[in-house]
Amino acid sequence: MTTQRDYYEVLGVPRNASSEALKSAFRKLAMQFHPDRNPDEGAGEQFKRINEAYEVLSDLDRRARYDQFGHSGVADGFSQGFAGFSGFGDIFDAFFGNMGQRRGPERGADLRAAMALSFEEAVFGAEKEVEVQRTELCEVCRGSGAAPGTHAETCEACKGTGQLRRSQSSLFGQFVNVVTCDRCRGAGQVIANPCKQCHGAGQERRTRTLLVKVPAGVDTGSQIRLVGEGEAGAMGGGPGNIYLTLQVQPHKLFRRQGADIVAELPINVVQAALGAELTAPLIDGETKVKIPAGTQSGHIIRLKGKGVPHLRGSGRGDHVIIVYTLTPTKLTERQRELLEELGRSLGNNPGGPPDGPSFVDRVQDIPGGDDDDRGILERIRDTFAS
Numbered sequence: 549m550t551t552q553r554d555y556y557e558v559l560g561v562p563r564n565a566s567s568e569a570l571k572s573a574f575r576k577l578a579m580q581f582h583p584d585r586n587p588d589e590g591a592g593e594q595f596k597r598i599n600e601a602y603e604v605l606s607d608l609d610r611r612a613r614y615d616q617f618g619h620s621g622v623a624d625g626f627s628q629g630f631a632g633f634s635g636f637g638d639i640f641d642a643f644f645g646n647m648g649q650r651r652g653p654e655r656g657a658d659l660r661a662a663m664a665l666s667f668e669e670a671v672f673g674a675e676k677e678v679e680v681q682r683t684e685l686c687e688v689c690r691g692s693g694a695a696p697g698t699h700a701e702t703c704e705a706c707k708g709t710g711q712l713r714r715s716q717s718s719l720f721g722q723f724v725n726v727v728t729c730d731r732c733r734g735a736g737q738v739i740a741n742p743c744k745q746c747h748g749a750g751q752e753r754r755t756r757t758l759l760v761k762v763p764a765g766v767d768t769g770s771q772i773r774l775v776g777e778g779e780a781g782a783m784g785g786g787p788g789n790i791y792l793t794l795q796v797q798p799h800k801l802f803r804r805q806g807a808d809i810v811a812e813l814p815i816n817v818v819q820a821a822l823g824a825e826l827t828a829p830l831i832d833g834e835t836k837v838k839i840p841a842g843t844q845s846g847h848i849i850r851l852k853g854k855g856v857p858h859l860r861g862s863g864r865g866d867h868v869i870i871v872y873t874l875t876p877t878k879l880t881e882r883q884r885e886l887l888e889e890l891g892r893s894l895g896n897n898p899g900g901p902p903d904g905p906s907f908v909d910r911v912q913d914i915p916g917g918d919d920d921d922r923g924i925l926e927r928i929r930d931t932f933a934s
Contacts, residue, residue, distance in 0.1 A: 555614065558597050558598060559598065559601050570605050570606055574601075574606075581595040582595055610622050653785035654781055656786065656787040656788035658778045661792055662792070662794075663676060663678055663760070663762075663795065667802060670762075671765070671857070673762050676760050677758070679756070680790060681756075682779050682780070683753055684753075684780050686745050689743035693748040694741060694748075696743075698740070700739050701737060701739075702737060703732035703737055703738050705730075705731040709729070711726050712728075714726075760772060762794070765859035767794070768796045770793075778790050801829055802831060807856045807857075807858055808855045808868050809830075811869055812869070812870050813870070814873075820843045823842075824838075830854055830867055831854075835854075845871070846870065848869065849871065851867040851869070854866060855868075
């Protein structure tokens with residue numbers, strides 16, 4: 549003996565549910581289990597039970613009989629409940645309307661491309677040309693696809709709806725499938741006299757050169773969006789966009805660290821010990837920098853506002869100079885003699901004698917003279933300069 553489930557349980561509503569609650573529950577379950585939408589085994593049988601429950605409970609007289617006598621109170625009248633429908637497809641359409649709609653305007657696809665920039669172009673901005681291949685509206689028919697002086701005609705196969713209804717019988721009744729019209733491809737119109745330029749497509753492929761304004765301060769990975777410069781839309785839809793991803797080429801002197809520009813400045817051992825004033829290159833020129841006496845490798849000089857312009861905001865980052873001591877690899881005979889003399893003066897401790905003043909302090913404190921450390925360093929400096 550087969551036990552029938554309670555109709556209220558099938559729809560998942562309480563016994564005092566209103567008509568609107570019943571309808572809402574039915575719509576939700578019908579969307580979930582309709583055989584045209586749910587390929588799972590058993591979905592058709594579940595959909596049949598859902599319809600059966602709703603047909604009874606949505607009728608006030610039959611609902612009253614069901615509440616009083618259960619399934620036996622509505623058994624005779626149930627088979628007549630679907631008399632006005634040819635199958636599940638018609639029932640579904642009665643509640644949800646036509647699911648297959650005629651094609652409407654379609655926005656064109658977006659395009660993506662890469663653009664290379666020099667370090668200077670990224671810092672200060674530039675105007676660059678980029679070549680793109682894209683689909684555009686046909687210049688002859690302006691996208692209609694029809695030859696000049698003609699127009700598209702209503703599709704006879706679908707009568708302009710863009711869809712075809714195909715009935716199919718099954719164990720559960722007659723299904724009505726709605727499919728896109730294969731003659732007009734959902735457009736609802738056909739072109740009897742196509743444009744000779746685009747052969748009825750309404751679009752054609754072209755190569756365009758676009759002028760792109762690159763803002764100051766961009767970096768590798770930054771994107772520029774060119775609105776409306778992508779692929780042409782269909783059926784009157786608007787064009788897509790172009791997204792340019794920027795790739796900044798490395799510089800031989802500078803590197804980027806956020807909004808700061810970092811550079812290295814080599815100095816020799818004499819300049820490190822005695823100090824000096826040197827010319828350092830900047831991204832937009834050069835400047836004089838003072839090297840303090842006793843400068844160690846890794847010393848940082850920060851020049852405010854000489855870096856990269858802020859991409860979103862005012863002002864610029866800094867120019868950061870990292871000073872390092874460059875050890876000479878090729879010495880003249882005189883330079884070697886002077887360095888050896890300096891080495892003997894310093895002893896084994898690079899900073900000076902143990903528990904004594906550092907080498908830098910000694911250089912600062914000793915007055916000039918050929919036999920002191922300062923004199924030796926000055927003679928070394930003169931040999932490097934000559």
